[in-house]
Amino acid sequence: MLAEFLQFLFSGITVGATYALAALGFTLIYNASNVINFAQGEFIMLGGMLAVFFSQAGLPLPVALALAIAVPALVGIVVEKLAIEPVKGAETVTLIIITIGASLVIRGLVQVWLGKGTFSLPAFSGDVPLHFMGATLMPQSLWVLGVTAVVVVALWYFFNHTLHGKAMLATSHNRTAAELVGINTNWVLLMSFAMSAAIGAMGGILVTPITLTSYDVGIMLGLKGFVGAVVGGLGNGLGAVFGGLLVGVLEAFGAGYISSAYKDAMPFVLILLILFFMPRGLFGGKSTDRV
Amino acid sequence: MKNNPFIGLYIIMAVLLVLPFVLPNSFYVDLAIRMAINAVIVLGLNLLIGFAGQISLGHAGFLGIGAYASAVLPTHLGWHPLLAMVAGALAAGLLAAVLARPIFKLKGHYLAMATLGLGIIINIVVRTEAAWTGGPDGMPVPAFSLAGFEISGDKHWYWIAAVLLSVSVWASLNLIDSPFGRALRALHGSEVASKVVGVDVLRYKVAIFVMSAMFASIMGSVTAHYVGFVTPNLADFFHSIELVTMVVIGGMASVYGSVVGAVLLTALPQALTSFEGWETVVFGSILMLCMIFMPKGLVPTLAAKFGKGE
Amino acid sequence: MALLEVKDLSIHFGGVKAVQNVSFSIDAGIVYAVIGPNGAGKTTLFNLITGIYTPTTGTITLDGESIGGKAPDELARRGMARTFQNLQICMNMNAIENVMVGAHLRLDRNLFKAALRWPALRAKDKDLHAEAAELMRFVGLGAYINARADSMPYGALKRLEIARALAMKPRMIFLDEPAAGLNPKETIEVDALVRKVADSGVTVVLVEHDMKMVMNLSDRILVLDYGKKLTEGTGAEVRRNPDVIAAYLGAHA
Numbered sequence: 001m002l003a004e005f006l007q008f009l010f011s012g013i014t015v016g017a018t019y020a021l022a023a024l025g026f027t028l029i030y031n032a033s034n035v036i037n038f039a040q041g042e043f044i045m046l047g048g049m050l051a052v053f054f055s056q057a058g059l060p061l062p063v064a065l066a067l068a069i070a071v072p073a074l075v076g077i078v079v080e081k082l083a084i085e086p087v088k089g090a091e092t093v094t095l096i097i098i099t100i101g102a103s104l105v106i107r108g109l110v111q112v113w114l115g116k117g118t119f120s121l122p123a124f125s126g127d128v129p130l131h132f133m134g135a136t137l138m139p140q141s142l143w144v145l146g147v148t149a150v151v152v153v154a155l156w157y158f159f160n161h162t163l164h165g166k167a168m169l170a171t172s173h174n175r176t177a178a179e180l181v182g183i184n185t186n187w188v189l190l191m192s193f194a195m196s197a198a199i200g201a202m203g204g205i206l207v208t209p210i211t212l213t214s215y216d217v218g219i220m221l222g223l224k225g226f227v228g229a230v231v232g233g234l235g236n237g238l239g240a241v242f243g244g245l246l247v248g249v250l251e252a253f254g255a256g257y258i259s260s261a262y263k264d265a266m267p268f269v270l271i272l273l274i275l276f277f278m279p280r281g282l283f284g285g286k287s288t289d290r291v
Numbered sequence: 292m293k294n295n296p297f298i299g300l301y302i303i304m305a306v307l308l309v310l311p312f313v314l315p316n317s318f319y320v321d322l323a324i325r326m327a328i329n330a331v332i333v334l335g336l337n338l339l340i341g342f343a344g345q346i347s348l349g350h351a352g353f354l355g356i357g358a359y360a361s362a363v364l365p366t367h368l369g370w371h372p373l374l375a376m377v378a379g380a381l382a383a384g385l386l387a388a389v390l391a392r393p394i395f396k397l398k399g400h401y402l403a404m405a406t407l408g409l410g411i412i413i414n415i416v417v418r419t420e421a422a423w424t425g426g427p428d429g430m431p432v433p434a435f436s437l438a439g440f441e442i443s444g445d446k447h448w449y450w451i452a453a454v455l456l457s458v459s460v461w462a463s464l465n466l467i468d469s470p471f472g473r474a475l476r477a478l479h480g481s482e483v484a485s486k487v488v489g490v491d492v493l494r495y496k497v498a499i500f501v502m503s504a505m506f507a508s509i510m511g512s513v514t515a516h517y518v519g520f521v522t523p524n525l526a527d528f529f530h531s532i533e534l535v536t537m538v539v540i541g542g543m544a545s546v547y548g549s550v551v552g553a554v555l556l557t558a559l560p561q562a563l564t565s566f567e568g569w570e571t572v573v574f575g576s577i578l579m580l581c582m583i584f585m586p587k588g589l590v591p592t593l594a595a596k597f598g599k600g601e
Numbered sequence: 602m603a604l605l606e607v608k609d610l611s612i613h614f615g616g617v618k619a620v621q622n623v624s625f626s627i628d629a630g631i632v633y634a635v636i637g638p639n640g641a642g643k644t645t646l647f648n649l650i651t652g653i654y655t656p657t658t659g660t661i662t663l664d665g666e667s668i669g670g671k672a673p674d675e676l677a678r679r680g681m682a683r684t685f686q687n688l689q690i691c692m693n694m695n696a697i698e699n700v701m702v703g704a705h706l707r708l709d710r711n712l713f714k715a716a717l718r719w720p721a722l723r724a725k726d727k728d729l730h731a732e733a734a735e736l737m738r739f740v741g742l743g744a745y746i747n748a749r750a751d752s753m754p755y756g757a758l759k760r761l762e763i764a765r766a767l768a769m770k771p772r773m774i775f776l777d778e779p780a781a782g783l784n785p786k787e788t789i790e791v792d793a794l795v796r797k798v799a800d801s802g803v804t805v806v807l808v809e810h811d812m813k814m815v816m817n818l819s820d821r822i823l824v825l826d827y828g829k830k831l832t833e834g835t836g837a838e839v840r841r842n843p844d845v846i847a848a849y850l851g852a853h854a
Contacts, residue, residue, distance in 0.1 A: 036400045086583050093346050096403050097539055098582045100532060104575025111568035219528065223407070230404060265415040268408035275405050276393035462716040469715030469722065470708035473694070477702045480691020487651060488769060489677030489706040498712070544693065 003134030008256040009249060010132075014141040014210065016248020017148040018044070021203030022225020023232065023240035024155070025196035031172035031235055032192035033088075035095050039079060039103035040200055041222015042110075046072040047201025048213030049110055052119040061122075069201045075106065076197030080190055103218065111215040123209040144206045151199060152241055159237075168192065172235075200225075220264060224251075227271040233281030243281065296468075299547045300460050307453040311446075320445045322561065327452035328514055330553035331459045333537045334546065335506035340535065341543030342467065343499045344479030345395070346403045349410020350534050353504045355417055355526025356383045357511030362432040362521045363423050372435045376512040383508035384501050391497040410531050418523045429522030432515040448517045455513070456550075463546045475499060476544070536574060540581050542588025551590055604629040604773065604804055605650070610659030610669075612649055619645045621828045622659070627806060627821075629772070632799045634807045634815045637825035638848065643808040644686055646825065647775050651683045652676045663773075678706060680772035684762040686781060686808075692751040696742070696761055699750055700733040703768025736764045740794055756787045763794065773804040780811045792817060816840070824848075 022040055029037045047068050054064035079102045087094060124143050129136040158165035170178040171188040179185050204213065204221070211217075228247045232239025247267050255263035274281065307327075314320050332354065339345050360379025364370040370378070386409075394405045417424050424430060434443045442448065466472045474495060477485040482492055515521045524530065533556065541552025556577075560570055585592045603626035610623045620642045627633045635643045648654045650661055652673040661669040663679055682703075691699050708729065714722045734746050740760040745753055753761065759779060766774050779795065780788045792814045799805045799818070809815050815822065815836070822839045824831040826848050832839060839845055 036403070083579050083583065087586070090582075090586065092400065092403075093340070093344070093543075094582050094586055096346065096348075096400070097535065098579050100535075101575040101578030101582065104532070104571050104578065106575075108568045108571030108573075108575060111571060223411070226404065227408075230401070234400070261419045262415065265412050268411050271408050272390075272405060272412075275397055275401055275408075279397055279401055461718075465718040466712065466716050469712075469726065470705065470710045471712040471715045473698055473702050474705055474710065476694055476698070477691045477705075480693045480699075481689040483653070483673075483685070484689035484691060484765075485702070485705075486673040487677055487683055488703050488765065489674045490702075491674050502712075 004256070006133055006135035008252045010135055010137050010141060012249035012252030013245060014138075014144050014248070015207065015252070016228075016245040017144045018203040018207045018221060018244075019225045019228045019248050020148055020241040020244030021151065021199050022221060023228035023244040024152070024237060025200045026226055026229040027235060027237050027240040028192045028196045028199075030229070031237075032168060032189050033084065035084060035099065036226070037193070037196065038096060038099040038222065038226075039106060040196060040225060041218035041220070042103045042106040043072045043076060043197040043200035043218075044204035044221045044225070045110065045213065045215065045218030046075065046106065046197075047204030048121070048208040048217070049114055049119070049204075049215065050201075051121055051205045051208065052213065053114060055121070065205060068205055069198050072201035073194040073198040076193040076195075077190055080193035084189070084193070085186070103222070107215060107218060114215065116215060118212050118214040119208075120212050121205070121208045138210060140206070140209045144203075144210075147202060147206055148241075151202065152238075155237065164191075224248075224267045227267045227274075230271060231274050231281055236281070239281060296464055296546075297461075300457065300464065303460060303550065304457050307457065311449055317445055320449055322558065324445065324448050324452045324517065326554045326557045327456040328510060328517070329534075329537065329557050330550045331452075331455050332507055332510045333534060333541070333549040333553045334459045334463050335503045335510070336534055337538045337541075337543065337546070337549045338463070338466070338475070339499050339503040340538050341545065341549075342472070342479060343475045343496065345496060345500065346406065347500075347503070347531075348403050348407040348528075348535065349413070349531050350406075350503070350507055351526045351528070351530035352410035352413035353383045353387070353507035354511035354514070354530070355413055355523070356386070357508030358432075358515035358521045358525050359417055359424055359511075360508070361435075361512040361515040362430050365433045366430065367423060372433065372512075372516065373437065376435075376509060379512055380505045380508045384505040387501040387504035388497065391500045392493065395493055395496040395500070407528070407531075410526070411528060414523055414526045414528070417526055424521075424523075427523060429520055431520050432518070434519070435516040442516070451513075452517075460546060460550065463549075467546065479544075532578075533574065536578055540577060540589055542590040542592070545588060545590045545594075548588050548590035552588070555589075603627055604664060605806075606660075606662040607650070608660045608662075610646075610649060610656055610661060612645065612654055612657045619828050620649065623825070623828075623830045624659075625823050625830065625833055627773075627804065629804050630802065631820040632795070632805045632807065632818050634809060634819040634822045635825060636809065636812075636815055636822060637831070640827075641825040642828040643825055644777055645828075647683065647777050647806075647808060651681060651775055677769060680769075681775070682766035682769045682771035682773070683775035684759070684766055684777055684779060686777040688755075688758050688762065690750050690758050690761060694750055696745050696748045696750050696753060697730065697733050697737065699761055700736055700764045700768050701729050703765035704729055704732070704770075706769070733764075733768060736767055737761075739767070739797070740764045741790060756783050759783065759791070760794065763798070767798065767803075771803060773806065774798065775806045775808075777808050778810065779807070780809060780814055788814060 022044055025040045025043065026037060029035055050071055051064055051068035054067050055061055083098050083102050087098065123140045125139045129138055159169050167183045168188050168191065170183060171185050175185055224247055225244060228244030229240045231246060232243030247270065250270060251263060251266045254266040310323055311320060314323065336347065336350050339347055357379035360382065361372060361375045364375035364378060365372055390409060394402060397405060418427055434441050436442065474485065474490045478490060478492055478495055486492055537552035537556045538549060540555065542548025605627040608624050610620060612620045623646065635646060637643055645654065649656055652671050655670040660667055668676060708725060709722050737743060737746055740763050742757055742760055742764065745757055763779065776795065780791050783791060788811055795805060795818055819836055821834065822836055823833045824839060824845050831844055831848060832842050
């Protein structure tokens with residue numbers, strides 16, 4: 001009983017960490033620009049796929065991984081420059097459609113260049129499972145959780161204790177005011193896309209040894225990450241992390257105890273419930289429109 | 292420049308009348324039928340997205356409800372196809388009505404997310420309940436018959452699609468230039484302003500959402516009967532995006548734009564059949580380029596250019 | 602009995618008491634102005650009365666009926682119209698369509714009849730079109746009858762909002778800074794327009810900073826400061842009031 005519960009919990013938290021990183025990515029970009037980046041999931045996919053590609057091309061694993069984080073960051077910058085900057089201030093529908101378009105382009109290109117196959121990476125510290133109170137935990141899961149924790153702490157430090165980070169925070173609270181005190185808000189926007197892409201890519205790499213990767217994993221990962229961000233309260237970084245983990249755990253428990261066939265549907269049922277009863281999410285604040 | 296907006300409709304009807312005699316073979320007739328069906332779906336969706344300014348990223352889900360109602364109910368329960376179609380429309384309408392009130396209290400991204408979630412859930416249900424729906428492989432659809440007369444084959448379906456398209460364009464044009472239509476467009480322009488002139492904003496949003504859902508369901512049934520087969524792809528996220536793309540590229544809030552968008556983007560996959568990945572890239576690029584350089588869409592942008600040229 | 606009565610009206614946004622215990626009444630047919638420094642709560646007061654905000658405490662009564670907290674569309678049904686400080690024009694429509702929307706409640710809004718091009722509906726729409734054109738001429742926008750809203754200058758749009766409000770055939774019209782952002786010539790034109798509207802029998806409630814305009818037009822004035830009522834009276838009474846002079850009028854009188 002306990003073993004089963006723990007098993008679901010472990011697998012839920014592991015995949016939830018990926019959702020948490022995706023949710024963080026959404027939050028970063030949303031805070032900097034009020035844009036929901038539907039292409040976030042594709043950054044995650046790029047991380048995993050590029051890691052596979054570069055290591056299969058003969059590069060040593062650490063180099064392959066570094067590239068698999070750097071390239072998506074670059075892609076993020078390109079997307080921001082070409083697709084978001086030209087239409088600053090456009091209607092929400094427009095921005096959503098543009099990012100959906102970007103996600104299609106990225107996914108399509110990967111499908112054309114890297115094929116439709118499913119790929120894996122070797123686990124970072126071996127395949128020997130750890131046993132804990134009757135449940136098994138893959139060492140890779142510890143990597144996922146560990147790196148996620150490091151990223152969260154690093155971001156917290158960045159935003160609260162460095163000038164650049166505070167500049168980004170300022171922009172998210174009031175763009176005009178930030179510009180007036182000399183903050184280059186275009187740079188902030190650029191950085192937010194680059195960072196989101198890099199963080200997403202990291203999540204994608206980390207989870208590939210466990211859940212494998214292919215050209216179309218981005219959609220579901222991204223959407224579930226978005227659910228996590230909304231559950232935690234859109235715009236709230238720590239809420240996003242918590243939301244992502246919660247989505248992962250609920251999905252695992254739902255699949256285990258209710259129905260594994262409907263595993264993928266759970267996060268979406270969850271988001272409908274949240275949107276209907278608690279649209280500000282668990283940690284979101286209230287706001288009023290000035291007329 | 293006060294042109295009669297119905298001129299476009301007369302042109303469309305003329306084209307529809309002449310087309311079957313001009314098209315070389317049944318492949319093209321089939322393409323024309325698909326274009327017409329898509330155009331009708333897009334017209335309904337455009338009322339929601341373009342005119343009322345709401346987002347729906349899960350519209351294919353409603354198509355799926357109608358399509359699978361027309362497949363499952365006659366096959367497993369022996370229902371008459373017409374009854375199945377009506378049942379599908381009512382189910383879609385009911386679902387939309389139940390979800391609409393909570394959904395439309397949300398705005399922008401949240402609305403997009405809710406409709407997206409709905410569409411995905413419908414798709415997963417259809418994929419999973421294989422005993423009823425045939426699962427990922429889909430299932431055949433019995434032919435549509437009315438009073439003993441069975442509708443099958445290109446010839447029947449062409450004229451049905453042509454009539455549906457003409458009536459839909461006519462009704463849409465009428466709707467836009469009416470108190471109801473103006474209220475809808477005002478809603479898009481400024482919700483606050485519409486409220487103070489007495490528009491019950493929430494009721495209108497719910498009404499148009501339910502309408503376009505029922506409409507999509509009926510067209511889903513039509514598609515199912517025409518093709519003779521349904522698969523879950525009909526109700527997946529990509530199809531929802533395709534539909535939104537058609538609305539966007541033709542021109543949001545443009546009736547003829549919807550027709551143009553549907554025609555262009557129904558033809559496109561045919562040109563790219565062997566390049567599935569490229570099809571995705573092209574769709575994505577079209578979406579981005581269109582929204583960046585031609586946010587009003589093809590037809591309104593061209594109309595403005597030629598209007599200025601006078 | 603007064604047309605509109607406000608008693609002890611307050612609204613708090615978190616810790617901010619935007620409007621505190623304000624009471625006043627407006628008789629039918631007059632021009633009533635609300636003035637005060639920026640941030641005094643004038644637009645908030647408007648928003649409370651026109652249903653955009655819900656009061657925290659206090660009552661608002663229209664013709665004896667309590668309307669506090671009712672939605673804007675319900676108030677529209679009771680003959681209340683308003684314009685906005687930050688223009689709320691539907692840029693996606695023609696100028697005349699914006700005005701026609703104002704008549705929303707007077708029309709047959711049935712969508713089936715609309716889709717089927719019901720003759721009676723079409724006929725009424727034609728009449729409405731003529732009426733809207735007439736209203737546009739009334740407010741001085743005759744030149745823009747065939748224009749798109751997004752091609753019109755700011756000053757014209759402000760008057761378009763007034764035309765839209767008049768299309769409602771309201772009992773009471775709330776004008777939120779109708780002269781804001783206008784040059785002196787345009788301001789005089791708006792002044793004359795508001796006079797015309799008042800003369801046609803509609804009760805006018807006005808928020809305005811331009812003191813000449815306020816003194817010219819108003820029968821009674823309410824002065825707000827920091828969300829509280831400072832004083833109320835005729836133009837002459839208000840400009841003599843030392844508190845008002847101290848708080849506000851000094852530079853303008």
